[in-house]
Amino acid sequence: MIFDQTVSRIALAGSLLFCAVPAMAQEIAADPAQAKVEADATTALAAPDRAPAPASDDTVVVTGSRIQRPNMTSAAPITSVTAQDIRAQAPTNIEDVLNRLPQIAPDAQQNYQDSDGRQRIKLRSLGFERTLTLIDGKRIGTQNGADVGIIPPSLLERVDVLTGGASSVYGSDAVAGVVNFILKKDFEGLQIDGNYNFYNHDNKDTIVSSLARANSFGSPRGFSNDGGRADITVTAGKKLFDGKLRLSGFVNYRHTDAVDYDARSTSACQLIQTGKDGPLSCSLSTYSRSGYVSPRSGANNGAAYVNDPNGTRTFVPYGVGAGNAANPYDGYSYQRGSERWNAGGFVSADLTSDIEVYGSGIWFRDKSENVYPARIYSYTVYGDQPYRVNCNNPYLSGSQATAICGGAAGTNTKAPIELRYRFNDLADIPDTYINSGVRATGGFRGKVDDIWTWDVGGVYARNQQVVNYGNLPDYNRVNQSLDVVNVNGVATCASGVAGCVPFNAFTANTPGQPLASWLFTAPGGTTKGVGTLWDGLISVTGDLGKYGVTSPLATQGVAIALGAEYRHDNYTSTADTFYRDLNGGNDLDISQSVWESNIEVQAPLIEDRPFAHLLQANGGYRVSKYSSNPKTFNTWKIEGIYAPVSDLTFRGSYNKAQRAPTVIEIGQARNISYGLQGGSQNDFCAPTVTTNPTTGAISYGTPVASRDVCRATGLSDALYGSPTLLCNQGDGNQCTVQSGGYTADPETAYTLTYGLVVKPSFIRGLVFSVDRYQIRIDNSLGYNDYTYYTDGCQRSNGDPFFCSGIVRQPGTGILYAPASSNPTSGFIRQGTTNYYKSISRGIDFQAQYTLALGGAGKVDWNFNSSLTTFAGSQDSPLQPKRNCVGYYGNGCSQLLPKWSHGLRTTYTTGDGIVSASFNWRYVGSLTSADNSGDEAIGGTPERARTTFYHIAPASYFDLALSFAIAKDFSLRFIANNLLDKTPPILANSYDISLARSNTIPARYDSLGRNVAVGATMRF
Template sequence: MNVRNSASYMALAGALMVSATPAIGQVTPAQAEATTPAEAKVEADAATATSAVDAPPAEDRAGGGDIVVTGSRIQRPNMTSAAPITSVTSQDIRAQAAVNVEDVLNRLPQVAPDSQQTYNDSDGRQRIKLRSLGFERTLVLIDGKRLGTQNGQDVGIIPPSLLERVDVLTGGASSVYGSDAVAGVVNFVLKKDFEGIQLDGNYNFYNHNNKDTVVSSLARAAGFNSPRGLTNDGGRADVTLTAGKKFFDGALRINGFVNYKHTDEVLLSERSNSGCYLTQTSLNAPISCGLTPSSSTSGLISPLDSKGVATGQYVNNPNGTRTFVPFGTGAGNASNYFSNYAYQRPSERVNAGGFVSLDVAPDAEVYASGIWFRDKSYNNYPAIAGGNVQVNCNNPFLSASQASTICGAAAGTAAFAPIDIRYRLGEGNDQPDSYLNTGLRLTGGLRGKAGDAWTYDIGGVYARNKQDYTPSFVNAANLRNSLNVGGTLAAPTCAGTTDAACVPFDAFSAGNTNPALIDYLYDRGTSTTIGTLYDVQANITGDLGKYGVTSPFAEQGVAIALGTEYRKDTLKSTADSVYRAGLGGVDTYLKQDVWEANIEVQAPLIEHKPFAELLQANGGYRVSKYSSNSSSFNTWKIEGIYAPVSDLTFRASFNKAQRAPTVTEIRQATNVDFARGGSGTFNDFCAPTVTTNAAGGVTYGTPVASREVCRATGLSDALYGSPTLICPGDASTGATGCTVRSGGFEADPETAYTQTYGLIVKPRFVPGLVFSVDRYKIKIDDSLGYNDFSYYTDGCQRSNGDAFFCQGIVRNPGTGTLYSNAASNPTTGFIRQGTTNFYKSIARGYDFQAQYTLDLASVGKIDWNLNGSLTTFAGGQDSPVQPTRNCAGYYGNGCGQLIPKWSHGLRATYTTVDKGFSASFNWRYVGSLTNADNSGDPAIGGTPERERTSYFRVSPKSYFDLALNFAIDKAFSLRLIANNLLDMSAPIVPDSYNVALARTNTIPQRYDSLGRNLAVGATVRF
């Protein structure tokens, strides 16, 4: 084992030496002239450097000492922010041993954590969601310019070692940066002014002690593996080579970098908390290993009736007798469908790029940059042949008893019988879906000063991202061919085709792993999606005080920023013939462009007067015209700052932000498409429930929905509970359930009104202390979002027949059915889904930031930093007649944001006087989460009859991180880091896919689910 074991011992030894921690989204020690923690951070990075190797920060200056602050286009000294900004410094990032940007941002309470690396259905792209309001509402910038398209956003393009800092501005910023900055802005500030050669390396892995959990005994009882003992796995490597050189006395500056990342796979079967998928089959039922109708290497066979409804579920007896046994636990079900799912997805990424700037005049600079990346990752899916297919009743692979079960009286004849077949062809033969993401981002422009009063920046961004998605899928025609078998058991043949490649499928015995059959059944086609952004901007800022435009009570003059911008987004989707033949779809080319103009003003009204150290008013206005909308719209902001004394500052910001739909949202709203079953099998809730007994007999029960609800969908009382309402299977596709219609909606811009107001305390009698608290309130009207068919079906039931939801259930006249022939493009007989403007989204809460520096004179100093968030409301209102849904602290029943009411990061860092050594201890706290059934709030399903008695609450979790940094000399530094130092296990959450879209029996976005993470990092400068 070698590298991993050696690193394990080294990091653990270092961890025992002292308490330390990576910083999280904190603010840095305040300087005397700074006004807020965020502004103080800009001035103090050099003072908090933890390594003698770290270069002094490039402080994002436009010249003349002016500081560029995220959230404003205006550049001026000591600028005060009216909106709260959280910053993460390069030192913090090093201390976290972050391999990707996702690791950094997941620790910020203001960010809804994402975990693409532990999400088996991921496409490999990393996105940011501020306030849990969706990535479409978070604008991502690199050095103040857009990262790329919203639909193709991938912050993995940025190597963490290249970051100078990350600024997070929460709250609307559309008037400054444009549409889609509804939830806020994340600005990645890169190191661009580097000279020399530097190598940064980081290797980390998981050092976890697998202890028996509630899952372990259940998994073993079902015949599945559940590991015990210490394991070292999940290695992640990150290496960056950076080089820079200055020419012509520093007039020409060139920098370049190459970054390589690799991630090892960790399977669900390699953790004791995920030995099988934990589920509760009904409210308060005992937990059990979920055995889905697709989980057996023995092969699961379900005979179907004429409507495509299963009349039984059987597994081929693994004893080789060619008999059926009932599907369920025991010998007939000896494989775990999810065992080859990834807990950590394997991936490999290369980033490369460079920066160049040239002073063409004393006050004029030409600049350009380019970043390229290539990322490949995989999702393992079990190789399941399945669907509604026909089998010949004289198939030689069928025993007499099997033929009788499937065909009845037709057993042994040439007749065909419908079955649903789910056969996993061996765990080692699971077929991966692959994602290849490549991209290029180019920037360029001219910036500088015009006289003493004006600065300008004329430039643009070209960004292109491409994704090749290559899934494995069953060739439906080949499956049909392989199941129509003639000849004899000893010499079977494909009876219904002349295809010489056809391989007869022995679907009626256990353990078939024939490689030739797998090759014949499975195809691999590729779909390609290319998104491009063309963005051209012209911005000028001016200090009107140079012309005498200054308040008589202020020292600084009025500042102004003017800008105009043109953007064009395109999205092109194509696929090869294999993909289209197997999975369908059509090629698309979507585009949208926008013209915008904006103005921003900052007006200091009073400065350095009694009872008014500072009184300042800010304003901004932007007008936007999108090609997708017939009319223009405007956004604005009004801000105020009042500091009666230098120790205390009050601030407030009010914003109107509007977001136009992305090109994908427009197509999802307007394009009409039909499919049987939608995103999952659904039967009409007004149809009778169906029960099949052991003998294959069918009985009908009471419908799921009440008569009143069904009446609200347009169904006559006479048809309530009629078997004719049962949605049949589609023989051509194998899909079952009702017809779902996607699209046919309007998609108008959504409007958000955001407020933030708070105070900053910097008492002069406690030097080094800064504290801020800010209240935020966000309300989005006509909120854009994608709702699948369950939004209408569940909403119609929950609301007891509210027309807002029930209108999405469109019945065929006369028959009242909800199934149609999709090929005929019907106008009735379906359930709607797609992107539309629904009612309101709401987010409210408080942000807390604090920092304190204790100077220990000749011994060094200790820095404390706190970043916490209290969420008081997270949810919205689904319709005008529905109550508001507050999901803060709850999960389930549509509360998918997984937002605890309180979370924080608190770190303390000790640094020696010579900065040769630092030690940090970090406390990450995640508040409790409760199932919405136990909320006591009927608006989110918290009714007495739904109250749960088990597994309804996730207790608060505390994680402790340790980081040691040794500056060996000016050319070399070493880092030893332990994240989740105590190896805290993740909480158990049954039916986790319904909660977190993960089969891990926990919520990997929120919790350190893979255990203790140990890291060794080094920086070498040549």
Template sequence: MSETTANADASDAVSEAGTGAGIVVTGSRINRPNVTAAAPITSVTSEAIRAQAAVNIEEVLNRIPQIAPDSQQNYQDSDGRQRIKLRNLGFERTLTLVDGKRLGTMNGIDANMIPTALIQRVDVLTGGASAVYGSDAVAGVVNFIMNDDFEGIQINGNYNLYAHNNKAGLISDVAGQYGFGSPARNFATDGGRVDLSLTAGTKLFDDRFHISGYVNYRKAALVPYSARETSGCQLVETVKDGPLTCSTSTYTPYGYISPRSGASNGNAYVNNPNGNGTLVPFTDALAANPYDGYSFQREAERWNAGGFASFKISDAAEVYANAMWFRDRSSNPYPARALSYTAYGESPYVVNCNNPLMSQSQAQTICGDLAGTAATAPLEVRYRFANVPDIEDVYLNKGLRITGGLRGSFAEGWSYDVGGVYARNRQATTWGEPDFDRVNNSLNVVNVNRTLTCASVVNGTDPNCRPFDAFSPRSTINDSALYDYLVEGNFGTSTTINTLYNGIATVQGDLGTYGIKSPWAEQGVAIAFGAEYREDKLKSFADEIWREQNGGSDAALSQHVWEGNVELQVPIIERKKFAHLLQFNGAYRLSKYSSNPDTFSTWKAEALWAPVADITFRGSINRAQRAPTVVEAFQGSNISYDRITTAYNDICAPTVTYVTDPRTGVRTAVYGSPTASREVCAATGLADNLYGSTSLVCPDEVGCTVRRGGFAVDPETAYTKTFGVVLRPRFVPGLTFSVDRFLIDLNDSIGYNDYDYFSNGCLATGDEFFCRMFVRNADGTLYSAPGGNPSTGFIRGGTTNYYKSKSHGWDFQGQYALSLGSAGRLDFDFAGSLTTYAGGQDSPILAKYNCTGYYGGGCSQLIPKWTHSLRGTYTTADRFFSASVNWRHLGPLTNVSNSGDPALGYTQAGERETFYRIGAYDYFDLALSFRVTEAFSFRVSANNILDKTPPILPNSYNYGLSRSNTLSARYDSLGRILAVGATLNF
């Protein structure tokens, strides 16, 4: 039950994939059955995926040490899509493939469209692979190899749930001070998830035609924050090492009221919880828990479907195609509320002072002397409704990916593959909120024949209006009907469509057929030529309601690229003394993007030397480049302007202080020296005679100008080096072990920096890197008339190439298979990663920083120095039963406040005494499998079998964008998982 493989030789992988034209070798377009991998590859097999009881792809990937964990299912603000991040270098720097071809556009990828039941293995190649696959493969490649040769009928099912013991702890103690409910001492069984797949396939016409298809259904139940003691409230620490509090909300079911006129103007009240019709001062004791209903596990429902087909006409021509389709609906719940008027603008709500829902005391507080009259008074109302469904932020993702082509051999030793990919991902986001005018109408209530009625119903302006009793705790009015009225028809939708058109042609040949080979080698030189065209399109639009509530504008973006590449494998020595194998591999690619005037190139060079069969040394160097995504390219080229009226003055202009004469009120400008030196100002392109000139001062009515866009964003460049050794000692049969050093250095990284980044950097250093962003007019000024699209008179800002990122470390992999004879066998699989450097340098004036082992500040990737996974599996000789135990280890993390490194933001005054360290975490998983018959197998498993509670951190949103008081992407945050599964074959 192999989970990882050192993969010094890819022949095992090839044997799994089958033989012939369909072979997939990750990291190469040359499909040699005995190809040897010069770069380390980690693989996860289908057996390991079943042992994990994985329902979706993210659960498979999060256990691979080289992949930065990402848990979209436990992320409240997720858009429902799963992307992959290698070496902590960002989603956009990892290329995701299915059977060697792109899954989709970088902006539209959703890896969860891949059904886990059909995955044959997952290959993870870390390090640059742009020369083979094109842009995006800066950090590496994740290649999903599918079972496209399936025969028969298979039903596969998994069901799992959480079984967690909520023990009373820190959160219970703090939440109890606010009267927030807590699930402490409650054994929770929740969060059920189901994954069902039906797969069928057959071969016809003497096995020349193969067709298979699948349908996959997944569903996950909501687990709210309130279901866990550890997320009973959002823990807040406002002062370092200070007292702990809970986040509170004025949106209380008691009803928050604040008059906006009269003697009580600005005072904050809530309706007395005892319901006696009085207002009492608002305090934290009467506040609400704002996040109790948030998703700890998001509710989601997904359908995946697809199929594979191939028809071998002859050795010279095989037609192939496959399709993948999905529909996924997920949602984030938010409390159903009547929002503050400040959410809409500056005009308060108004209430009629003779509103029968107000008591005399309430009317007196809100209206003063006008109480009981038909006059209106302005007020603030905030209300959390009771007994109504939460409002939902809904994401509906739909996608289609079709690949196809023609492949075969056309001469002795030569083959071809001409095909392409069409991928389309459509995401519709729907969100709504109560309508301001309807809230206002519902507060204007009169008594008509002893029936409480909106005044707007009486006068006919809004016949659907429902009275809003904002003056009672937990309103006795039909909350559901009222809330439906407030939000009905007020949900807007924003839609984004990402489309990929990708054509690929590859011709490969074994030149050994023609005698072109080294005199000391058995194999000949292998070569592959390729040509590729890709076009990425992004279209976004929204309905009128969305635009009214959220602003923005429609967009239609596009960029394309033409590429050509060549790849070479040259065995130099084989099976000789002191050289069981000596081989060189190389690749080169030229790319021309429509978004950039220049052509750029990438390349790789690899070498392997095995002095004996037991030991192989390997090394590679890659020059990988990532062109900007279609969004980044648009941000770089699309021109927009901004005025800086009060926040900025030209660093080369005199400082300005305004003095007002108290007698006359006349305002006079007093000028001082510029903040920058003459040398720095010269670096910005300012003539020496204009230094300190008052003409450089940005006029109040104009302000200095910032121009964002109008410039090409160049590709970022990464140099990836790997050096390692693979051991397969003959004196220990069944053992394979590898150690690899990786060094990824990314230059000219693409990112967003506004004008102040460049202005402050220029002021501090005078370096061209910063100062060239000043684009002055001939008279030296930095203000212009944007309407004419000026070419001078501004400071640049926006998406640009800036500085450096690095990821360095060691990878360790091992496998050991031990035969026990008639008693069965033992298999051990190990994968570990030691990160020595994860950081970089954000600009020439800033120090290099290393976030390995730290969290907080700028270290948001949460990278322990050491992580590993070790799985041991026992299988009986008849393969009826297997038992597998997995040990997952995460090294400790320390807050940057206690790092001792000023480059990470450390200061002695900021050093913490509490909540500054997360100790090492160890998780243990158990899986039992029973092959009852050849056609039926059954399995049970438990992940995090000891139900280890995740680490607790106040202000967790600042560290991991989670309000659950932990780092849910890194740790098992919901507790123990119990799973059952079965596979039935016909």
């Protein structure tokens, strides 16, 4: 195994491995001249687009370490996005920036109809549960409820992305790494930042267009200007009492206009392909504006009709044709409409020369919508009773009455029907997501004798999400509106109920507005989830060199950091009766606490010696005890730094982390499948059952699974095929999913990074780094239903890993336990369970170069790229590894190209007034897993496709122009995706990207050219 060999190498090398450190946020150079050149290339511009102010002291805080000391060098890869980089992209949401980093899996929540609107980060495509998100070194909130949308982009000083294990420093859940948002806090004066951007796209006919038009859906042509997004932030600050009291605050408002799917020719309808390389079609819906009617009795029982689209009161067969079917997704949100308010403040005060009190608070409220067409839903949404229409309904023509009622046409007999109708004059029905919350920090920090620094503080965070589901048509009122009689030539509800509006469901394009206030009164329900975090921290750092604890060959002493932390996570989920009646489920109230302590050491061994400019060893250890798990976790890191000369540094880091389930995962782990859900399936080791339709006699056949497979689940041969294993044992409790409970095992991650950083003294301003990373997660936590184990056990012919998830009762072998128990047997695991392994490997390349042009200014180049060599899993020790890099489909949901990069070139005039920045973003190719040639991901010859099997590499170009018109005023003009590149088109895109827009909107710029204008004013 690679990792076993790696451990040996680490032991032999005495922990002095080689790890690249990116060009950003590395260290303070000892040479002031060199420091100035490098600072120009890496530091965010202060006050409107001008040169940064000098640092107030010589202390640098590097993400990934609690130790603070001058000239400190990071031993783990860190990528920093500066305020200047952020302004050059004019983002409204910080996810727009992060999605462009190769190290982060794109997660475009604003381009995802089914999302909840929260923006969460997934490093290395390993999930947000394994990425720890911080603000100024402290947790943003709960792991499940974190929402980086709380942070206005204009308030950021920089974003540090540490890709590699950081659990020993920050906590066991920093498996994939840490994203640390550094805010501008020490602000004085008044500043207004504003951005407005919109999409400018040339809609050209695509493969989707002809199919959409064939169904009368339409497909736009020509330029569209839509999707406007506005962002404005007002920041103010003041220093009082000679700077001893520092106050600052901000208010931020963001607004996003919705863009519908049918606003783009690439998504004029959902493209469906049947079978491998089969025919293409548009996804169709019976919810037609013409109205869909199906009799549920008589000679035409089950026939499918549509009101003739030409408006005559006749039925035509439902099917493909002009106006006969509907586009179910035309009004879905390609970009969600949203509105967000953020506000916050920061305070710090010097109590003495060595003690400071500090605090901060951020409040936010975000509202976004998922919209659905206004429709009369199928009766099956409410139950099993069809709607009923009177056969003398004046809206029915004779032929329609005969089709529905047969010989009862024209009488007051009520005939059962299925009815579905979409209104074209009603606004879409929204599901509204309201995310709100508060995050507060506070504490005391100080120093003792310039040797020790200390910080005692904490975080309180509360995230609440309320989802209001749109109103449904009331079932009883629909029936009342279908029971219509003629009263003096006026169609009238026969019930006589006040306010009842007759419904002409038997003519195409019937206006819905008169009906809306009468019919759409059944609440879809409301759910609320609240996550809270209490986090208390104590940290102490010291320079032991002041006490003489220094290597005889080094000038700097040993540095140490000690810490203790207590966290309490709580999650509650509730729903009203309307939601429960429609969807079922139960309320939740789940908590867990964790006690942690940690130590970190940095030990310079050799400094400024021949062939050893720097030799340093680092280490860290953390102990964690979760209330939800009987085990105590430990995490650690071993790091080494070796610079033979100042121009060249080799560095390495090896980390071990154990992650316990989050509170949400704990709740999901409490789902245990008793028997098989629903009662229609039996234990695959039970006999198959056949019932004679004439006599009713029951006969038993051979079980679905083989004897060997059943033996692997713990079933004795004597019980193989026994009727006692059948689902129905007469007590009514079997074959259902009940609430039980078990403790999911922690996952254990090992992260190795090694590489080098080059800063050649003969090329001032150049910094280059290359990093190799390897991440292996054992007992990987994830969500599975019971079929993961049953199918895996049977498909693998008895693999113990899968079959062990089927836990039979001793002796009887049955998969049943009483619903009131918390069983240790008689179930199939379901919910949060442990996979075998998750694996991620690759190489990161980063470089910066600043070329000084004298009085003519300077040119900065910034390069960030990633070569992913493995991203996938291994399902069991007997199964092959699944490497999904460069592939999609067949469970390859990472959507990671092998290569991606960003290269930004920025020219700034000598006076700093004008800046022009050109960025090249490259996304490598993706191929269908069917065509991979790898059987582990379904790449067999018979599955190979000839259509929709490859996405070519894509290059996007961005241009940003900045003008510092006056000392306190700057103006920016930006075009992202300057050439308006059309996104790649895929059939069955929902199966690949959970988007029905025929592409992968998280990976590609799918809405077209984004044009922005921004300004900063300071008073």
